[in-house]
Amino acid sequence: MKYQSRGLLTLLISLFIFNACENPRNVGLDVNPGDEILGTLTDTVTIHSVTQRDAPANTRSSVDSSNLNKPAFTVNQLGLGYINDPVIGETSSDIAFLLQRPTSGDVRLPENAEIDSAILVFNYGRSLFGDSIAAHTLQIRRLAEAFNASSNNFTTSKTWNIEEDLISSKNISRFAIRDSISVVRRINGKDSVLRVPPQLRIALPNNYVKQLFSHELDSTTMNTDASFFSYLKGLYLSVSKEQTTNLGSLATLVANDSTGLEISYKIRHTADSADTVFRRYPANMGLMSMSTKHDYSENVLEQLSNPNGTYTTVYAQGMGGLRTKLSFPYLHLLKDQNLVINKAELVVYIDEDNTGDAKLAPAPRLTLYRQDIARRNQPIPDGDARLQPDPRSLFVLPMYSGSPYAFGGFYDSANKRYTFVMTSFVQDILLGKLNHSDVYLSPAIEYASGLPYFPDANTPFRSVLAGGSNQKFRTKLNIYYSKTHN
Numbered sequence: 001m002k003y004q005s006r007g008l009l010t011l012l013i014s015l016f017i018f019n020a021c022e023n024p025r026n027v028g029l030d031v032n033p034g035d036e037i038l039g040t041l042t043d044t045v046t047i048h049s050v051t052q053r054d055a056p057a058n059t060r061s062s063v064d065s066s067n068l069n070k071p072a073f074t075v076n077q078l079g080l081g082y083i084n085d086p087v088i089g090e091t092s093s094d095i096a097f098l099l100q101r102p103t104s105g106d107v108r109l110p111e112n113a114e115i116d117s118a119i120l121v122f123n124y125g126r127s128l129f130g131d132s133i134a135a136h137t138l139q140i141r142r143l144a145e146a147f148n149a150s151s152n153n154f155t156t157s158k159t160w161n162i163e164e165d166l167i168s169s170k171n172i173s174r175f176a177i178r179d180s181i182s183v184v185r186r187i188n189g190k191d192s193v194l195r196v197p198p199q200l201r202i203a204l205p206n207n208y209v210k211q212l213f214s215h216e217l218d219s220t221t222m223n224t225d226a227s228f229f230s231y232l233k234g235l236y237l238s239v240s241k242e243q244t245t246n247l248g249s250l251a252t253l254v255a256n257d258s259t260g261l262e263i264s265y266k267i268r269h270t271a272d273s274a275d276t277v278f279r280r281y282p283a284n285m286g287l288m289s290m291s292t293k294h295d296y297s298e299n300v301l302e303q304l305s306n307p308n309g310t311y312t313t314v315y316a317q318g319m320g321g322l323r324t325k326l327s328f329p330y331l332h333l334l335k336d337q338n339l340v341i342n343k344a345e346l347v348v349y350i351d352e353d354n355t356g357d358a359k360l361a362p363a364p365r366l367t368l369y370r371q372d373i374a375r376r377n378q379p380i381p382d383g384d385a386r387l388q389p390d391p392r393s394l395f396v397l398p399m400y401s402g403s404p405y406a407f408g409g410f411y412d413s414a415n416k417r418y419t420f421v422m423t424s425f426v427q428d429i430l431l432g433k434l435n436h437s438d439v440y441l442s443p444a445i446e447y448a449s450g451l452p453y454f455p456d457a458n459t460p461f462r463s464v465l466a467g468g469s470n471q472k473f474r475t476k477l478n479i480y481y482s483k484t485h486n
Contacts, residue, residue: 048327049468051303056155057320057455059289077125077252078290079460087356089297094238098147098287107222111215113265118209122253124177124198129460130249137243140168147234154289156320175251250460311467318443318459328437343480344426349466349473350416363443363461369453381424383407385450392424
């Protein structure tokens with residue numbers, strides 16, 4: 001078999017499929033003179049892009065599934081807040097959570113307990129999207145339905161039943177996700193000031209907490225996890241839309257060893273003598289769930305209702321919000337041309353003219369995946385990070401040492417674009433191993449080594465991307481190829 005180098009085949013984006021057929025001089029393949037193989041392939045340039053609703057994101061971590069070849073993927077932060085995005089519309093994100101029993105001792109408070117403070121503590125995650133100085137009013141209510149600790153089906157689309165009565169509220173000037181704070185802890189009988197990582201701390205009324213964990217409760221109501229969870233039901237943390245300032249913002253929260261309800265109380269022996277007791281009712285990520293709601297802009301709603309339209313701008317939003325669908329409807333015309341794909345790159349640009357407020361930075365990372373014939377999400381072979389990956393995956397090839405940067409998807413701020421390697425995917429299309437060329441883009445957590453091929457609850461970001469008919473920001477598919485002669 002003989003190979004002849006053919007250089008760079010560039011598929012420029014054009015959303016006007018029929019216009020491309022009628023006026024091939026306006027769109028086409030960037031080719032080298034003398035590449036006669038390309039003369040009949042004018043319409044292979046067409047790429048169609050549109051915004052779709054993404055599927056709800058699962059808010060619980062998944063485990064390895066060898067039978068289904070699914071990797072474990074950790075949900076280690078959840079979004080909280082409200083934002084009025086001038087481009088895509090309004091998004092709010094609330095958190096339902098369940099406290100656990102203390103690790104030792106009676107979960108009830110002693111009859112003579114004098115509560116000094118009762119503080120709900122959440123640690124901040126690594127992500128903040130929106131206005132970093134937006135003020136918010138946080139609100140705590142009790143769930144009117146039991147938080148099912150054994151369920152694995154909590155998604156961002158769940159609407160929780162909550163009690164109307166407000167337990168507590170707190171005004172914050174901003175989500176201080178990077179500011180450590182000082183707290184007072186009782187250590188060895190003395191109050192000590194400790195510096196702790198960034199935390200969100202919300203005080204609950206002392207009387208409410210004393211009643212919630214009253215010594216009068218039947219001990220059988222509280223002495224097992226199941227009975228305790230059934231009694232407590234759960235709590236709900238939300239942000240008031242009406243009291244949010246500026247654009248608003250979405251911050252991420254995590255659960256660790258210091259997360260939960262901290263209660264400090266005194267047991268008095270005499271008027272001048274008392275012991276101070278510190279008790280924590282912990283919370284963990286497995287007992288937290290996020291609920292998101294959207295009120296999308298007219299531009300987004302137009303695309304959701306008209307998926308066959310032509311758009312210069314498309315959108316991708318994390319936490320199970322929006323995804324961009326890209327189609328290459330004429331890529332199959334390159335079949336039977338004896339082409340060997342040396343490298344294929346998808347380069348997706350930000351639509352700089354329509355990104356909205358400068359505070360709304362593009363998502364640091366996007367994921368790219370396909371769907372199989374049953375409409376189930378699957379990774380493309382180049383970006384396969386599953387337990388049993390495609391041997392051509394850039395996540396497993398020794399030359400890349402498992403680096404997630406080889407496949408791409410990270411935001412290039414200098415060039416305002418995302419780049420993905422799609423070499424094996426394009427080759428499989430041309431060989432007929434894959435039935436269609438549709439791929440999907442949505443935000444993904446930026447610091448994970450793997451890459452989800454499903455909606456990611458970890459990231460609150462969004463990106464405003466150049467659509468298929470955008471001629472100013474020319475998103476494209478670059479194909480480096482060789483032609484074989486038998």
